[in-house]
Amino acid sequence: MRPLDVTKREEEYLETIYILHKNKGVIRVKDIARIMNVKPPSVVDALKKLAEKGLIEYEKYDRILLTDEGRKIAEKTYSKHVLLTQFFVDILGIPPEIAEQDACQFEHYVHEITVQRMKEFASFIQENCSYVLKNFLKEKLEE
Amino acid sequence: MRPLDVTKREEEYLETIYILHKNKGVIRVKDIARIMNVKPPSVVDALKKLAEKGLIEYEKYDRILLTDEGRKIAEKTYSKHVLLTQFFVDILGIPPEIAEQDACQFEHYVHEITVQRMKEFASFIQENCSYVLKNFLKEKLEE
DNA sequence: TCACCTGATTAGGCTACCCAAAAAGATTTA
DNA sequence: TAAATCTTTTTGGGTAGCCTAATCAGGTGA
Numbered sequence: 001m002r003p004l005d006v007t008k009r010e011e012e013y014l015e016t017i018y019i020l021h022k023n024k025g026v027i028r029v030k031d032i033a034r035i036m037n038v039k040p041p042s043v044v045d046a047l048k049k050l051a052e053k054g055l056i057e058y059e060k061y062d063r064i065l066l067t068d069e070g071r072k073i074a075e076k077t078y079s080k081h082v083l084l085t086q087f088f089v090d091i092l093g094i095p096p097e098i099a100e101q102d103a104c105q106f107e108h109y110v111h112e113i114t115v116q117r118m119k120e121f122a123s124f125i126q127e128n129c130s131y132v133l134k135n136f137l138k139e140k141l142e143e
Numbered sequence: 144m145r146p147l148d149v150t151k152r153e154e155e156y157l158e159t160i161y162i163l164h165k166n167k168g169v170i171r172v173k174d175i176a177r178i179m180n181v182k183p184p185s186v187v188d189a190l191k192k193l194a195e196k197g198l199i200e201y202e203k204y205d206r207i208l209l210t211d212e213g214r215k216i217a218e219k220t221y222s223k224h225v226l227l228t229q230f231f232v233d234i235l236g237i238p239p240e241i242a243e244q245d246a247c248q249f250e251h252y253v254h255e256i257t258v259q260r261m262k263e264f265a266s267f268i269q270e271n272c273s274y275v276l277k278n279f280l281k282e283k284l285e286e
Numbered sequence: 287t288c289a290c291c292t293g294a295t296t297a298g299g300c301t302a303c304c305c306a307a308a309a310a311g312a313t314t315t316a
Numbered sequence: 317t318a319a320a321t322c323t324t325t326t327t328g329g330g331t332a333g334c335c336t337a338a339t340c341a342g343g344t345g346a
Contacts, residue, residue, distance in 0.1 A: 009333070029294060042334050044295055049332090061294065061341060092260040105252035106245075114245050117235040117283065124279045129272040136267045140260065152303070172324060185304050187325055192302090204311060204324065288346090295340070303331090310325070316318090 006055070008108040011077050012036065013046045014055060017066055018074035027064040080107040080115050087118040091125065091133070093140040149196070151251040154220050155179065156189045157198060160209055161217035170207040223250040223258050230261040234268065234276070236283040 006014075016035050020027045032043045051058040055070035066074060081103050088099035125133050149157075159178050163170045175186045194201040198213035209217060224246050231242035268276050 007332075030292095038333085039335060040294065041296080041336085045333070088257060092257065092264055094254075094257055094260060098254050098256060102249075102253050102257050106249050109248035110245050111237075111241050113241060114231060114235065114237055117237060120283070121235055121279060125268075125275070128275045128278075132268070132271045132275075135271070136264060140263070150302070173322095181303085182305060183324065184306085184326080188303075289344100290346100291342100291344085293341085293343105295338100297338080298336090300335075301333090305330075306328095308325100308327080310323100312321100312323075314319100314321070316320095 006053070006073060010046065010050060010053075010055070011073060011108050013043075013050060014066065014070050014074040015077045015081070017056065017064060018071065018078055021066065029064075077107055080110060083115050083119055084110065087122055091118075091122050093137045149198070149216060153189065153193060153196075153198070154216060154251050156186075156193060157209065157213050157217040158220045158224070160199065160207060161214065161221055164209065172207075220250055223253060226258050226262050227253065230265055234261075234265050236280045 013032065013036065016032050017027055020031055020035070024031075029040050029043045029047075033040045036043070047056065047058045047064065050056045050070065054067055055073065057063075057065040057067060084103035084106055085096075085099050088094040088102060089096055092099075094102070156175065156179065159175055160170055163174055163178070167174075172183050172186045172190075176183045179186070190199065190201050190207065193199045193213065197210055198216065200206075200208040200210060227246035227249055228239075228242050231237040231245060232239055235242075237245070
């Protein structure tokens with residue numbers, strides 16, 4: 001196993017590609033650029049690097065595809081994204097848009113155990129004192 | 144009001160300076176370097192930029208001091224750091240070292256409302272179903 | 287089929303951040 | 317106080333990531 005080191009930013013590109021693939025099948029440079037808030041040349045730079053690292057398949061003017069390794073990273077990141085967002089919204093009552101933004105950054109740093117624990121905590125509370133949670137959220141959402 | 148834009152990394156330097164000042168009073172380049180895991184020349188680069196932005200007072204070979212503006216940023220960041228760490232440890236039962244690391248990154252991105260809400264949530268749970276929380280933590284800490 | 291449009295790519299250049307090696311300043315010690 | 321030592325700073329250079337302007341490829345309508 002090569003000791004790949006994937007930067008935060010590369011992880012974001014992988015995640016974007018993963019989501020585009022999931023939603024539309026086709027992946028275009030300009031869509032990646034739009035979503036990531038950069039210009040197309042920056043996307044091309046990134047694609048070259050990701051291809052060199054074996055995380056995507058990419059031939060210029062051709063299709064863009066995640067390799068198994070790239071997809072693995074993207075899936076892991078994306079699942080953290082989803083779990084973090086859920087926790088912020090469902091447990092803390094954070095407005096979805098803000099929760100998204102927070103998740104979108106934290107997902108690249110947070111330890112596996114922390115996300116896992118958030119998930120377990122959410123279930124535990126919902127099972128054992130869901131009415132307390134409801135009160136908390138009610139109070140916060142009313143403010 | 145100048146529209147300062149402070150990078151994540153600069154925020155980290157400010158926070159380190161703030162903590163060193165709080166703990167020891169004196170601030171040395173080599174201590175900053177050790178804590179931030181960089182070499183002294185990198186610290187000097189950073190100090191120059193922070194001084195240009197008016198966030199620290201710095202004359203070479205002389206003392207390093209936060210300005211009011213610099214301290215304000217450092218304090219805000221540090222308080223997020225503390226609150227995030229507490230939440231991870233006290234509510235989720237994350238090992239302190241990991242909690243520290245997670246907090247240390249997230250503190251630079253997290254919205255004010257999210258940290259605030261974590262704080263309120265922690266109090267709310269501790270007041271309203273501390274016993275459920277205890278069970279959760281017990282279960283997790285035993286594993 | 288050719289001129290035009292759109293999207294992708296290349297070329298060249300910028301900033302933030304980091305480093306090693308060498309020079310300069312401060313400090314300690316003989 | 318002069319030499320040795322420690323700390324800080326400068327110099328010169330590297331990488332990641334982004335941009336604008338120019339070029340290239342592919343499709344489309346006249």
